[in-house]
Amino acid sequence: MLAARRGRSGWDWTDWASHFYLLLGVALMFGPVLWLFVSSVKTQAALDTFPPTFLPWEQKQATLPGHAGALPVFQIMAGDRAGQSLVQIRRIGLEAQLASPDDPAKIARVPISQLRPELRLHASWSNYTDLLRKFDFGLYFLNSVFITVVATVLTLLVNSMAAFALSKYRFKGREPVFLVMLATLTIPPTIVLVPNYLIASALGLTNSLWGVIFPAVATPTGVFMLRQYMLTLPDEILEAARMDNASEWRIYWRIVLPLSAPALAVLAIFSVMWRWNDFLWPMVVLSRSDVFTLPIALFSFQGDLQTQWQYLLAMTACTLLPVTLIFVFLQRYVTQGVASVGVK
Amino acid sequence: MGAGFHRPAALGTLIARALGLLYGAVMGLPERPMRAAQARMRGGRLGWLFVAPNLLVFGVFTFLPIVIDFWYALTGGAQLLPQDRPYVGAENFRSLLACANYLDPTSCERDLFWYGVWNTLKFVAIQVTLMIVFSLLTALVLNRRIVGRGFYRAAFFYPVLLSPVVVALIWKWILQRNGILNATIQGAGGNGVNWLVDADWAFFWSIFVSIWAHMGFYTLILLAGLQAIPADIYEAAEMDAASPWRRFRRLTLPLLTPSLVVVFILGMIRAVQIFDEVYVLTGGGPGTATVYLVQFIYQTGFAAGVRQYGLAAAGSLLLAAALLLFTLLQLRGLKRGAP
Known part of the structure; x- marks a missing residue:
């Protein structure tokens, strides 16, 4: 029932059950994110509506000569004006005063039970543009991009150098070094939170983007992954290069690194994910808002903006967009990378 | 040129x-x-x-x-x-461990620590079990010859890529009082629940959301393990007319054990450190219903008015000791279990 079925054809009930399970899973995995995106282009009024509609419907608005601002448009459902759509000027008790933009002087009085708001589909992209105007969203975004890019480049460089030495050189202490690095896999960063904060502040790295970048540059995962890959490169190539009088450094960056490109790509994707999503350590090191990364800014705003979900949702959508793009274009590499290395 | x-x-x-x-x-x-x-x-x-x-x-x-x-x-x-910093000996440890009754955190000198301990234990036991069950089920289904397998596999993996803050806010938006979940329930004639204000439900959702966010990762590891099992073993079993359940128990499960062990250890190390998404989702509340150990460390060390680095460090050392003990016990059990 559960094991792989091979070599038979035709659909039996287990195929139906599998597809049902998988479709349910897809709905559960993508649905919440889709709901977030759809919600993020709704106006505040549409977000406050209960029960919510799936698409961003909102009440049509119009201006009337002689009246300030935009006024709501209603459709009249019953009575002698049924079918007309008019602009509401004011409401008095259970009666509304409405008028047509063509003839604003002629005021109709209609009981509100006969009114239905006239809706239109409207994506409120201003939620997104407001992020740039009202918050330092661009700054947080750049901070996150800077940390992600610089940290990933440094991680690839530092880890590949170590992996090169650990896979291609024989030297005293090679095994202990490798074992010690592996052992740090079991030390969760949360355990060294307090002392790392001391070290960061002693080095003047608090409230600095470098304070987020440096501590996690030497990932044991990366060293391990790259070392395993470099072990598969034949030593003869290196020997041939040495015959040609190439320096060891040149062998490293001209031969070994390009040949390790597939493993480096997987590590790069991981590193981008780790850094873009990092939360606890940046929250400890960064306390000034001008150095906030996107997740930290999101977290600090979610307390203040509970009444302004439209901005919170738009900001969340922007934060998940880059990883979503990576996922769409590189998902094959990501999933294969995880499967082959078993790390995240 | x-x-x-x-x-x-x-x-x-x-x-x-x-x-x-x-x-x-x-x-x-x-x-x-x-x-x-x-x-x-x-x-x-x-x-x-x-x-x-x-x-x-x-x-x-x-x-x-x-x-x-x-x-x-x-x-x-x-x-x-x-x-x-003045030397105080084992005072921090004594303070953390001072309890009249260990089952009742209110009787402890550091009650938040003990709420964290018990919540974390409960969380680890339930979350790891459920996550392995669902990851295994998903991996088994994905291992069949199914149209669109690559797409399904990717779909289950997608939440793994999301930032914990994003994960928490997505679910907070769904679970809020006037959220879509309550709208659906009321549309179906039920009564809405204030999900994150009710202690039991908040605990449930902290488990649900963490499984939602991480199960794709474990599914992939198990799927890779399943695909490494040679097909001819199954063909032989099919010729012997072994029932599917028997095939699963006698073939798949034993051959998958190495992958399951990896999933178990990784899943547990991560579950013990649960913090990010739950902290954003519930802030540890309501009350102390979803306070976990790492939140205790973070709050005492960095978020409290008086930063008690000593207590936080002592707490993290105890956490490290517990992790080490767990891992050693697992490895020992493994050696004994191996034929």
Whole structure:
């Protein structure tokens, strides 16, 4: 029932059950994110509506000569004006005063039970543009991009150098070094939170983007992954290069690194994910808002903006967009990378 | 050169070429000093030179901190600098462990710590079990010959890529009082629930959301394990007319054990450290219903009015000891279980 079925054809009930399970899973995995995106282009009024509609419907608005601002448009459902759509000027008790933009002087009085708001589909992209105007969203975004890019480049460089030495050189202490690095896999960063904060502040790295970048540059995962890959490169190539009088450094960056490109790509994707999503350590090191990364800014705003979900949702959508793009274009590499290395 | 003007290269090629030049320029810089070092050092020492940057970062941000952790745990006060902190011996540990009744956190000197301990234990037991069950089920289904398998596999993995803050806010938006979940329930004639204000439901959702966010990762590991099982084993079993359930129990499960062990250990190490998404989702509340150990460490060390680094460090050392013990026990059980 559960094991792989091979070599038979035709659909039996287990195929139906599998597809049902998988479709349910897809709905559960993508649905919440889709709901977030759809919600993020709704106006505040549409977000406050209960029960919510799936698409961003909102009440049509119009201006009337002689009246300030935009006024709501209603459709009249019953009575002698049924079918007309008019602009509401004011409401008095259970009666509304409405008028047509063509003839604003002629005021109709209609009981509100006969009114239905006239809706239109409207994506409120201003939620997104407001992020740039009202918050330092661009700054947080750049901070996150800077940390992600610089940290990933440094991680690839530092880890590949170590992996090169650990896979291609024989030297005293090679095994202990490798074992010690592996052992740090079991030390969760949360355990060294307090002392790392001391070290960061002693080095003047608090409230600095470098304070987020440096501590996690030497990932044991990366060293391990790259070392395993470099072990598969034949030593003869290196020997041939040495015959040609190439320096060891040149062998490293001209031969070994390009040949390790597939493993480096997987590590790069991981590193981008780790850094873009990092939360606890940046929250400890960064306390000034001008150095906030996107997740930290999101977290600090979610307390203040509970009444302004439209901005919170738009900001969340922007934060998940880059990883979503990576996922769409590189998902094959990501999933294969995880499967082959078993790390995240 | 001239040909390039007549037929402009595609943008991608141009970018690739520019990056190649940049790579050459930057990586060529250490060429001379490294060559000089190479001339002076004999074979083996050069290895150390390549490992040095990695070891330096490791040393400063992993090994040194472990040593300092002990110093913090043995000193008191709210000072950050180690030399300003008075030595208090085991006082921090005593304070954390002082309890009239360990089952009742209110009787403890540090009640938040014990709420954290019990919540974490409960969380680990339930979350790891459920996550393995669902990951295994999903991996088994994905291992069948199914149209669109790649798409399904990717779909289950997608939430793994999301930031914990994003995960928490997505679910907060769904679970809020006037959220879509309550709208659906009320539309179906039920009564809405204030999900994150009710202690039991908040605990449930902290488990649900963490499984939602992480199960894709474990599914992939198990799927890779399943695909490594040779097909002819199953064909032989099918010829013997073994029932599907029997095939699963006698073939799949034993052959999958190595992957299951990896999933179990990784899943548990991560579950013990649960913090990010739950902290954003519930803030540990309502009350102390979803306070976990790492939140205790973060709050005592960094979010409280008086930062008690000593208590936080002592708490993290206890956490580290528990993790070590767990892992050793598992490995021992594994050795005994192995044929």
